[in-house]
Amino acid sequence: MGLKKEKNELNFIHILFLLASFVCIILCQDEDTGVYIVTLKQAPAAHFYFTQLTKKHPSKNTSLSTFHNPRNVSRSDPHYGSYVARVHDSLLKKVLKGQKYLKLYSYHYLINGFAVLVTPGQASRLSGRKEVANVVLDYSVRTTTTHTPQFLGLPQGAWPLEGGFDSAGEGIVIGFIDTGIDPTHPSFSDNLDKNAYPVPQHFSGICEVTRDFPSGSCNRKLVGARHFAASAITRGIFNASQDYASPFDGDGHGTHTASIASGNHGIPVCVAGQLFGNASGMAPRSHIAVYKALYKSFGGFAADVVAAIDQAAQDGVDIISLSITPNRRPPGVATFFNPIDMALLTAVKAGIFVVQAAGNTGPGPGSVSSFSPWIFTVGAASHDRVYNNSICLGNNLNISGVGLAPGSNDTAYTLVSATHALSNDTAAKDDMYLGECQDASLLNQDLIAGNLLICSYSVRFVLGVSTIKQALETAKNLSAAGVVFYMDPFVIGFQLNPTPMDIPGIIIPSANDSKVFLQYYNSSLLRDPITNNIVKFGAVASITGGVKPSYTASAPKVMYYSARGPDPEDNSLNAADILKPNVVAPGNSIWAAWSSLGTQSIEFQGEEFAMMSGTSMAAPHIAGLAALIKKKFPGFSPAAIASALSTTASLRDKNGGPIMAQRAYSNPDVNQSPATPFDMGSGFVNATAALDPGLIFDTSYDDYFSFLCGINGSAPVVLNYTSQSCGVSTLDGPDLNLPSITLGKLNQTRSVNRTVLNIGPNETFAVGWSAPYGVSVKVSPTRFFITTGDRQVLTVHLNATLNNTAATYGRIGLFGDQGHIVNIPISVVLKRTYNASY
Ligand SMILES: *[C@@H]1O[C@H](CO)[C@@H](O)[C@H](O)[C@H]1NC(C)=O
Ligand SMILES: *[C@@H]1O[C@H](CO)[C@@H](O)[C@H](O)[C@H]1NC(C)=O
Ligand SMILES: *[C@@H]1O[C@H](CO)[C@@H](O)[C@H](O)[C@H]1NC(C)=O
Ligand SMILES: *[C@@H]1O[C@H](CO)[C@@H](O)[C@H](O)[C@H]1NC(C)=O
Ligand SMILES: *[C@@H]1O[C@H](CO)[C@@H](O)[C@H](O)[C@H]1NC(C)=O
Ligand SMILES: *[C@@H]1O[C@H](CO)[C@@H](O)[C@H](O)[C@H]1NC(C)=O
Ligand SMILES: *[C@@H]1O[C@H](CO)[C@@H](O)[C@H](O)[C@H]1NC(C)=O
Ligand SMILES: *[C@@H]1O[C@H](CO)[C@@H](O)[C@H](O)[C@H]1NC(C)=O
Numbered sequence: 001m002g003l004k005k006e007k008n009e010l011n012f013i014h015i016l017f018l019l020a021s022f023v024c025i026i027l028c029q030d031e032d033t034g035v036y037i038v039t040l041k042q043a044p045a046a047h048f049y050f051t052q053l054t055k056k057h058p059s060k061n062t063s064l065s066t067f068h069n070p071r072n073v074s075r076s077d078p079h080y081g082s083y084v085a086r087v088h089d090s091l092l093k094k095v096l097k098g099q100k101y102l103k104l105y106s107y108h109y110l111i112n113g114f115a116v117l118v119t120p121g122q123a124s125r126l127s128g129r130k131e132v133a134n135v136v137l138d139y140s141v142r143t144t145t146t147h148t149p150q151f152l153g154l155p156q157g158a159w160p161l162e163g164g165f166d167s168a169g170e171g172i173v174i175g176f177i178d179t180g181i182d183p184t185h186p187s188f189s190d191n192l193d194k195n196a197y198p199v200p201q202h203f204s205g206i207c208e209v210t211r212d213f214p215s216g217s218c219n220r221k222l223v224g225a226r227h228f229a230a231s232a233i234t235r236g237i238f239n240a241s242q243d244y245a246s247p248f249d250g251d252g253h254g255t256h257t258a259s260i261a262s263g264n265h266g267i268p269v270c271v272a273g274q275l276f277g278n279a280s281g282m283a284p285r286s287h288i289a290v291y292k293a294l295y296k297s298f299g300g301f302a303a304d305v306v307a308a309i310d311q312a313a314q315d316g317v318d319i320i321s322l323s324i325t326p327n328r329r330p331p332g333v334a335t336f337f338n339p340i341d342m343a344l345l346t347a348v349k350a351g352i353f354v355v356q357a358a359g360n361t362g363p364g365p366g367s368v369s370s371f372s373p374w375i376f377t378v379g380a381a382s383h384d385r386v387y388n389n390s391i392c393l394g395n396n397l398n399i400s401g402v403g404l405a406p407g408s409n410d411t412a413y414t415l416v417s418a419t420h421a422l423s424n425d426t427a428a429k430d431d432m433y434l435g436e437c438q439d440a441s442l443l444n445q446d447l448i449a450g451n452l453l454i455c456s457y458s459v460r461f462v463l464g465v466s467t468i469k470q471a472l473e474t475a476k477n478l479s480a481a482g483v484v485f486y487m488d489p490f491v492i493g494f495q496l497n498p499t500p501m502d503i504p505g506i507i508i509p510s511a512n513d514s515k516v517f518l519q520y521y522n523s524s525l526l527r528d529p530i531t532n533n534i535v536k537f538g539a540v541a542s543i544t545g546g547v548k549p550s551y552t553a554s555a556p557k558v559m560y561y562s563a564r565g566p567d568p569e570d571n572s573l574n575a576a577d578i579l580k581p582n583v584v585a586p587g588n589s590i591w592a593a594w595s596s597l598g599t600q601s602i603e604f605q606g607e608e609f610a611m612m613s614g615t616s617m618a619a620p621h622i623a624g625l626a627a628l629i630k631k632k633f634p635g636f637s638p639a640a641i642a643s644a645l646s647t648t649a650s651l652r653d654k655n656g657g658p659i660m661a662q663r664a665y666s667n668p669d670v671n672q673s674p675a676t677p678f679d680m681g682s683g684f685v686n687a688t689a690a691l692d693p694g695l696i697f698d699t700s701y702d703d704y705f706s707f708l709c710g711i712n713g714s715a716p717v718v719l720n721y722t723s724q725s726c727g728v729s730t731l732d733g734p735d736l737n738l739p740s741i742t743l744g745k746l747n748q749t750r751s752v753n754r755t756v757l758n759i760g761p762n763e764t765f766a767v768g769w770s771a772p773y774g775v776s777v778k779v780s781p782t783r784f785f786i787t788t789g790d791r792q793v794l795t796v797h798l799n800a801t802l803n804n805t806a807a808t809y810g811r812i813g814l815f816g817d818q819g820h821i822v823n824i825p826i827s828v829v830l831k832r833t834y835n836a837s838y
């Protein structure tokens with residue numbers, strides 16, 4: 001199974017590691033040294049290759065062949081990379097003659113530059129050189145899963161897709177910039193059937209071979225795997241025992257996200273001895289290339305992420321999936337100008353579709369951490385699969401709870417609180433810890449055996465000091481029939497993820513319900529009137545459900561943590577004329593593969609699958625769907641894929657009502673209202689409809705370039721990053737040909753044009769719209785016939801009728817007589833009207 005492309009990089013990595021430690025001993029004594037990302041004015045390789053390509057297919061051409069297919073281009077001369085690296089070395093040598101410094105990476109494909117450990121003085125000497133375009137201090141990034149237990153309490157789950165996709169995505173390679181992968185997981189095996197399943201020819205990546213990522217780890221499914229850690233190692237925070245100096249996933253996040261997009265079909269999800277059905281990736285026959293740049297113990301750094309992206313593009317991936325966002329908004333004239341987004345711009349130029357998680361910093365406005373119009377930004381929504389359970393008390397009260405645990409088969413068991421079942425030699429009876437069931441030796445088995453043990457879920461569980469796993473061990477040691485966790489009053493407001501349990505169990509997430517439960521328990525105790533000792537435990541209860549899914553109609557719903565628009569254009573929070581997020585996708589309570597040595601979640605440690613929540617889980621759903629679109633329409637540009645996913649997104653939930661958005665961290669299901677485009681972008685992704693979009697809004701690299709040039713004061717930064725000078729013609733944000741209209745500021749009136757391209761049958765479209773509050777809208781034409789392959793310009797006039805600083809929203813719909821519906825959200829952040837006399 002081993003690929004011929006595998007190459008032993010063990011020595012290289014070790015040398016780098018040792019070298020870095022050594023250099024650090026010398027350099028890091030100077031407190032001021034830092035990693036800087038230095039960009040040179042000379043264009044990177046990809047600009048050269050794809051400029052030639054674009055010229056061969058001028059974008060004014062009205063046929064479908066406008067979509068260039070980078071696969072047919074020889075991507076990179078293997079010698080060019082080492083040539084560029086030598087140029088970088090000699091520049092450093094010249095500028096920092098005789099001084100100490102450490103070059104970590106040379107980038108040559110998407111950006112021409114390098115990452116280097118230097119002092120601020122050395123950095124400024126570098127930035128003074130005429131060859132140097134840009135010097136940026138490296139910054140940290142993080143994964144976008146929230147794995148703390150404060151997540152939404154409704155126990156929900158979703159398998160990405162079941163059935164029907166047995167060849168889905170074959171030939172498409174998705175590159176994951178994440179925490180690596182567990183190559184032994186059945187979701188990534190390639191011997192499920194005997195059918196030919198070749199590694200796509202356009203992919204040229206390799207697999208590192210190390211002790212924890214041995215030869216044979218890669219196969220026809222997992223076609224590439226590397227890791228990038230130089231910036232982290234240089235900082236001295238890389239922990240080899242947790243982080244693995246290899247593509248191996250010591251965290252779990254990367255294994256999870258890769259399997260959401262590309263995991264094999266029909267892999268049984270068995271967790272805590274329970275079967276939760278079969279899992280499947282969205283594009284189960286697509287191929288996986290892993291570029292590990294995020295780590296369990298510290299997250300990641302831009303210098304490593306850029307190296308990973310640069311490599312992925314060079315290797316020929318079709319799609320890049322990033323479930324990571326920067327920790328802080330990038331400084332400068334606009335958020336778009338940061339090394340990661342600029343590298344991704346070149347990737348898009350090379351035909352690679354780029355998906356990024358929106359971030360988990362919602363629900364406040366402007367909280368989104370994915371900025372640029374060439375990146376497809378995904379928010380998180382709930383799905384309709386719910387694992388609910390409940391506890392039925394002896395007084396016939398029914399309390400609903402959380403827990404992926406079996407029920408007690410309608411049998412009622414006696415309830416015994418841990419605090420009332422201490423063993424004789426247990427002192428300090430008032431210690432809160434005793435109620436948490438973390439130590440069986442403190443408890444009296446005689447009282448607990450055969451009964452339901454009551455434990456308190458305290459702040460220590462939230463902090464990970466006490467665990468459900470340990471409480472279950474305690475219960476099993478004492479032969480309890482099951483466990484009931486009630487919420488300690490200090491934990492009010494926290495929301496829980498469903499937690500797997502291998503004996504009957506339930507967590508009562510609500511503080512009020514917990515109070516009701518304890519009242520029933522305490523009032524049922526029989527006490528000796530003289531000693532006040534308990535003589536009988538009178539309370540009984542049975543636990544129902546917990547492992548069988550049921551389906552709710554109030555889904556999808558935008559999760560409170562999903563980051564929101566408007567897209568911050570800069571640090572003064574001006575809104576960009578760009579819609580973010582682009583869509584929402586399932587991100588809450590998602591079952592997917594877990595690394596056998598993944599330590600990110602205590603509750604799922606050692607399990608093969610885990611249920612996780614976050615925009616991290618939403619982004620790979622879109623990466624997988626994009627693979628299906630790319631497979632059906634190989635010539636689609638990244639913007640065309642984005643358009644197909646956007647214009648077809650759904651606006652209604654299963655009830656047929658508008659999709660709701662949670663708007664508060666506490667009681668999110670009470671604090672909700674209909675989702676706006678700044679909550680959900682174009683809507684909730686509809687996979688079926690996205691594969692048959694009818695009309696496409698295309699946008700080219702040149703358009704993005706003109707857009708960047710249209711930003712006030714951007715010309716020098718654009719030149720620095722792209723080596724191209726801004727011309728006289730620039731493009732305003734609202735004029736980018738996106739499948740949405742977003743106006744950060746509407747100064748009385750504005751006209752924008754949109755051009756659609758028909759990739760469907762001949763069709764007649766009727767145009768309808770609803771105007772944002774305080775704005776009048778007119779679209780022309782209101783009806784048009786369009787033949788296959790033809791284009792149509794739509795002109796949209798917006799005119800403010802009221803001053804208003806609150807964002808308002810509308811929508812344009814194109815309704816085709818062949819069944820295509822094309823959906824264009826309108827958002828206006830700020831409106832101004834002239835004086836009537838003007
Ligand atoms: C662009 O490069 C020039 C020349 O190196 C430098 O002086 C300037 O600060 C850079 N501008 C930005 C915005 O990075
Ligand atoms: C590295 O991780 C291991 C295992 O988690 C831990 O025991 C050790 O203390 C860590 N080392 C450092 C330097 O943090
Ligand atoms: C799950 O997959 C297994 C094979 O891996 C198959 O036997 C079983 O029928 C599948 N179950 C469902 C519900 O699809
Ligand atoms: C409930 O019934 C199932 C199947 O009959 C059995 O496997 C399980 O052990 C029972 N659980 C309890 C707690 O009695
Ligand atoms: C605990 O003490 C009581 C009374 O002193 C005694 O009856 C009981 O057997 C003891 N239980 C254990 C487990 O030692
Ligand atoms: C779970 O929730 C669904 C939808 O809210 C409901 O129809 C079902 O009866 C519930 N099941 C249990 C076991 O509580
Ligand atoms: C998704 O699209 C398909 C095909 O256009 C349509 O039949 C279906 O109703 C859509 N689903 C939702 C939830 O809008
Ligand atoms: C709005 O447009 C008017 C007319 O073009 C112009 O005078 C005014 O300065 C503009 N205001 C802003 C805030 O751009």
Ligand SMILES: *[C@@H]1O[C@H](CO)[C@@H](O)[C@H](O)[C@H]1NC(C)=O
Binds near residue numbers: 751752753793795
């Ligand atoms: C929009 O398109 C129309 C017709 O193609 C053209 O006349 C007009 O100048 C365009 N307007 C803008 C704002 O680009």
Ligand SMILES: *[C@@H]1O[C@H](CO)[C@@H](O)[C@H](O)[C@H]1NC(C)=O
Binds near residue numbers: 762787788
């Ligand atoms: C589409 O329309 C064009 C122009 O009216 C016509 O020539 C062509 O035959 C039509 N195609 C189909 C499949 O009807």
Ligand SMILES: *[C@@H]1O[C@H](CO)[C@@H](O)[C@H](O)[C@H]1NC(C)=O
Binds near residue numbers: 749799800801
């Ligand atoms: C905008 O609306 C105002 C009335 O609110 C009207 O006087 C004006 O003519 C309109 N302008 C355009 C360009 O439609």
Ligand SMILES: *[C@@H]1O[C@H](CO)[C@@H](O)[C@H](O)[C@H]1NC(C)=O
Binds near residue numbers: 802803832833834835
């Ligand atoms: C809207 O606001 C602008 C700028 O503050 C002001 O000049 C104009 O008179 C206001 N128009 C209305 C109708 O209030």
